[in-house]
Amino acid sequence: MRELFLRAHQFSGLAVAVPPAASGLMRVLYAMAARITGLHELADGSVETWLDRRYELLEDGSAFEPARVHAYFDEHAEGLRLYDPVRPFLQDPRLAAECSGSSGVNKLVMARPAGNNQVFFGHFTDTEQVALPSAEAVLHLIAQLYYGPSGQCTPRTVDGQRYGNTMAGPLRRTLSCHPTGRNLYETLLLGIPAPDTWPQSTDGSDACPWERTEPINPLKPPKPAAGPLSILTEQYQHAVLLRPSPDGESVVDATITWALRVNRPEQQDPYLIWDESRDGTLRPRDADAERALWRDLDGMILQNRGDGGRRPPAFDQLTGGQLPEPVFRELRVTAYGFDQDGQTRDRTYFSAMTPPLFALLDSTGTEADTALALGVKEGREAAEKAAWHLATALRTAWREYTKPPAEDRSGGSTGKPAKKQQEKNPGPWPEAALAAYWPAAEERFWKLLDAEDFTTALPSFGRIALRVYDDITASVAAEPRGAKARESARGLVLTLLARGR
Structure with missing residues (x-):
C-alpha cells in the first residue's frame, strides 16, 4: 500500500479480479488518501475551502506527498500487517480464544462453494481446504x-454469551x-466524499480500524459514524481471523463470525444509488447481473430524478466548476x-465502466440537470418500454400459437386447469428475444x-424490438397457424413506431 500511494499518479487504476473486493478496497484507499491529504476534516468549517483544497491537489502534475505517505504508513504499520499478532489488518485476534472452531478457507472465498452454495470457478469441498x-x-x-x-456462522462466545449468527x-x-x-491518484481524490455528506466530529473519534489500538466491544451497541473514515471503513458486521x-505465504484456515449483536446506526453510503421504496424510505439499488450499466446511468448523474430517489452522494461535488x-x-x-440475495x-459479481460523463454533468455549478442528462433518462425509459412491448407481444403470440383447439378447450373439467397453465407459460420466445434485444439496445443508446x-x-x-420480434417468430411464419399468431400480436410492437412520429 505504501508503494501504491507513492506511485498512484503513475498507475491508470487497480487490477482487482474480484469486484466486491475492489469495491471494499476502494473505500479503504479513499480513507487512507483522505488522511494523507488532510481531506478527512473540514478545517475551517467551509465546504468551499475543502473543494478549493481538492482542486489544488487535482491540478496537473500532482501526486501524493512522499513525506506524508511515509509518515502515515510508519505510524500505522502494526495495524496494517496482515498477520500482526496483536492488531492484524481488519481482523479480530480475540477470535482465536472466543471461537472453538473455524470456518475454513472455502468460506472465506466467495467464489468457492461452501456448504450448499453453488460452484463459481472451481470445485472445492469442505473436507479438503486449499x-x-x-x-x-x-x-x-x-x-x-x-x-x-x-445467518448462521461459526459460533463465538463473549463474556459467557454464545451466538452463532x-x-x-x-x-x-x-x-x-x-x-x-x-x-x-485522481481516482482516489475524486472518490473522497465531500464534507456535506458525512457527520462532523470534533472529538477526534473518527478513525479507521487499523488506526485504533482498542478493539470494539462486540456486546455493546455500536456508535454512529463520526466522519468519513468510519463511514468508509467501519460499517462491517462480521469478525474475521x-x-x-x-512461512506466512498463504492462509490455511479462517474464522468468520459475528462482530456485533446490534445493527450499526443507518448511514447513507456515498457510492450507492438510492431509490425510494413504497413507504417513502430510501434503499440502495440492488446489483443485477442481467442489467447493463447504461440502464443505471441516469440514476448516477441526475440531481432531480423526479421519483424521490437520489444519485450517489459522492457525485454531488463533481461539477465542472x-x-x-x-x-x-x-x-x-x-x-x-x-x-446476491x-x-x-x-x-455472480461484475464490474463495468462508463465513457467520460462531462457532457452529462453540470458544468456551471447550478442546480439544474442538463438537457442531455434528462435525455439519458428518457432514452432508458424508452428502451425499457420497448422491451416490455416486445416481451408482452411474444408471450401473447406464443399463447395464440400453442393454444389447444377450441373443442378441446371448451369441454370437461380438465380443460380449465390446462388453459390456466397454458396462460401462465410465457414460452421460450420472450427470453430469447430479450437476450438479442438488450445488446442491440445498448449499442443504439x-x-x-x-x-x-x-x-x-x-x-x-x-x-430494434420489431426486428427481434420478426426474427424470433420467423420459424413459424410459413404455416397458417404460426402466421396468424405472429400477426395477431405484432401490432403491440408496431405501436412504438407510431408513438414516435
Whole structure:
C-alpha cells in the first residue's frame, strides 16, 4: 500500500479480479488518501475551502506527498500487517480464544462453494481446504467484511454469551459506483466524499480500524459514524481471523463470525444509488447481473430524478466548476456489483465502466440537470418500454400459437386447469428475444448519447424490438397457424413506431 500511494499518479487504476473486493478496497484507499491529504476534516468549517483544497491537489502534475505517505504508513504499520499478532489488518485476534472452531478457507472465498452454495470457478469441498496465497486472501477478507452473508456462522462466545449468527455486510447485493479519473491518484481524490455528506466530529473519534489500538466491544451497541473514515471503513458486521501457513505465504484456515449483536446506526453510503421504496424510505439499488450499466446511468448523474430517489452522494461535488477542466472532461464511473440475495446466496459479481460523463454533468455549478442528462433518462425509459412491448407481444403470440383447439378447450373439467397453465407459460420466445434485444439496445443508446439527441429514442428502440420480434417468430411464419399468431400480436410492437412520429 505504501508503494501504491507513492506511485498512484503513475498507475491508470487497480487490477482487482474480484469486484466486491475492489469495491471494499476502494473505500479503504479513499480513507487512507483522505488522511494523507488532510481531506478527512473540514478545517475551517467551509465546504468551499475543502473543494478549493481538492482542486489544488487535482491540478496537473500532482501526486501524493512522499513525506506524508511515509509518515502515515510508519505510524500505522502494526495495524496494517496482515498477520500482526496483536492488531492484524481488519481482523479480530480475540477470535482465536472466543471461537472453538473455524470456518475454513472455502468460506472465506466467495467464489468457492461452501456448504450448499453453488460452484463459481472451481470445485472445492469442505473436507479438503486449499490454501490461499496471502496476496489474494487480503482481498477476500475485505470482500467478506463488506459483502458477507447473514445467518448462521461459526459460533463465538463473549463474556459467557454464545451466538452463532450474524448480520449481513453493509454492501450486500448492492451496486457501488465510483468516480474514475485519468490515473489512480485522481481516482482516489475524486472518490473522497465531500464534507456535506458525512457527520462532523470534533472529538477526534473518527478513525479507521487499523488506526485504533482498542478493539470494539462486540456486546455493546455500536456508535454512529463520526466522519468519513468510519463511514468508509467501519460499517462491517462480521469478525474475521486468518490463520497463516508457517512461512506466512498463504492462509490455511479462517474464522468468520459475528462482530456485533446490534445493527450499526443507518448511514447513507456515498457510492450507492438510492431509490425510494413504497413507504417513502430510501434503499440502495440492488446489483443485477442481467442489467447493463447504461440502464443505471441516469440514476448516477441526475440531481432531480423526479421519483424521490437520489444519485450517489459522492457525485454531488463533481461539477465542472469544482474540478480542473482536464480532470472534469475525462471523468468516468466504475461500477462494482454483486448479485446476491439478502442472506446467503451468491449468484455472480461484475464490474463495468462508463465513457467520460462531462457532457452529462453540470458544468456551471447550478442546480439544474442538463438537457442531455434528462435525455439519458428518457432514452432508458424508452428502451425499457420497448422491451416490455416486445416481451408482452411474444408471450401473447406464443399463447395464440400453442393454444389447444377450441373443442378441446371448451369441454370437461380438465380443460380449465390446462388453459390456466397454458396462460401462465410465457414460452421460450420472450427470453430469447430479450437476450438479442438488450445488446442491440445498448449499442443504439450509446449512439444516441454520442449524437446528443434522444428525441427519437422510442421509435429507434421500437425498430430494434420489431426486428427481434420478426426474427424470433420467423420459424413459424410459413404455416397458417404460426402466421396468424405472429400477426395477431405484432401490432403491440408496431405501436412504438407510431408513438414516435
